[in-house]
Amino acid sequence: MSEKTAKLIFWIGTLSSLVLFLALTVDTTAQFAALTHADRLDEQVVAGKRAFERRNCNDCHTILGFGGYYAPDLTRAYLRLGEDAIKRRLEHPEVAFADSYRKMPQQNLTPAEVADITAFLKWVANIENHDWPPQDSVARWKRSTERMLAAAALSPGAALVEQENCLTCHSVGGRGESKGPRLEWIAGSRDSAWIAEYLADPQKLAPGSEMPDYAHLSPGQRQMIGEFIAAIAAGRGR
Ligand code: HEC
Numbered sequence: 001m002s003e004k005t006a007k008l009i010f011w012i013g014t015l016s017s018l019v020l021f022l023a024l025t026v027d028t029t030a031q032f033a034a035l036t037h038a039d040r041l042d043e044q045v046v047a048g049k050r051a052f053e054r055r056n057c058n059d060c061h062t063i064l065g066f067g068g069y070y071a072p073d074l075t076r077a078y079l080r081l082g083e084d085a086i087k088r089r090l091e092h093p094e095v096a097f098a099d100s101y102r103k104m105p106q107q108n109l110t111p112a113e114v115a116d117i118t119a120f121l122k123w124v125a126n127i128e129n130h131d132w133p134p135q136d137s138v139a140r141w142k143r144s145t146e147r148m149l150a151a152a153a154l155s156p157g158a159a160l161v162e163q164e165n166c167l168t169c170h171s172v173g174g175r176g177e178s179k180g181p182r183l184e185w186i187a188g189s190r191d192s193a194w195i196a197e198y199l200a201d202p203q204k205l206a207p208g209s210e211m212p213d214y215a216h217l218s219p220g221q222r223q224m225i226g227e228f229i230a231a232i233a234a235g236r237g238r
């Protein structure tokens with residue numbers, strides 16, 4: 001190959017990559033408003049963002065990859081933990097994380113700050129970021145609903161979850177509500193015995209939580225629910 005041809009290839013390659021890169025950047029920028037649901041950016045969300053900065057939450061936490069790597073990423077925290085669990089962690093981190101190795105400080109947030117930050121985290125969680133970060137893949141959660149529905153026919157635990165209306169506060173896959181953590185998140189960090197014990201008296205293991213007790217169920221029934229939830233984790237990553 002002559003030097004001239006080599007230079008030609010270099011320039012064509014470099015310039016076409018540059019044009020493509022710029023075009024994609026412009027294209028993505030043009031979609032920002034839609035991807036971020038800018039129409040849902042109300043005053044409370046903005047106040048929440050300000051409080052998040054004022055309280056230096058991102059010294060320890062990341063959102064969309066920005067911030068400190070000491071504590072969990074918060075991009076999808078609202079979707080995995082839900083409204084009430086987030087509030088309790090913000091109000092009483094010293095209680096909520098009492099058993100944790102790493103600590104989140106009690107900053108005595110005002111009730112308004114807690115509400116604003118929760119609204120901000122809810123808005124962030126719904127940014128369309130093409131299923132990133134992957135550990136909180138919404139697409140993967142949706143697939144676990146299919147597993148749950150398939151299991152429900154066979155599993156007495158799944159039937160109890162339906163019967164006791166757990167999904168009026170919890171979600172699994174694309175179903176349910178976001179007051180408490182989603183079942184996939186619970187499955188990833190708890191075993192069936194822990195869940196069974198928790199159901200009997202949530203206040204014992206999570207003081208101050210909004211989770212009702214299920215003391216009216218028998219220990220056997222609580223164990224079946226625990227086994228069903230823990231089994232959701234078995235299908236992780238598929
Ligand atoms: C000094 C570091 C630090 C600061 C500052 C901090 N956090 Fe945390 N936070 C942590 C740690 C560590 C955890 C995880 C504890 C655990 O689960 O073991 C955590 C957990 C959380 C969780 C639960 C996440 C999950 O997935 O379990 C939320 C929500 C949260 N923090 C929000 C905030 C907000 C909002 C602020 C600012 C008001 C803040 N944090 C400030 C260290 C911090």
Ligand code: HEC
Pocket residue numbers: 084085086088089160161164165166167168169170179180181186189190195198199206208209210211212214225
């Ligand atoms: C009224 C709303 C509500 C109902 C109904 C409800 N939960 Fe919860 N649940 C919550 C909230 C809120 C939390 C988060 C507690 C916290 O950590 O602050 C929670 C937490 C949990 C946890 C612990 C999560 C963890 O790993 O720390 C489990 C397990 C659980 N719920 C299972 C169930 C099951 C099973 C049912 C039905 C039998 C049910 N819940 C019904 C609101 C509810």
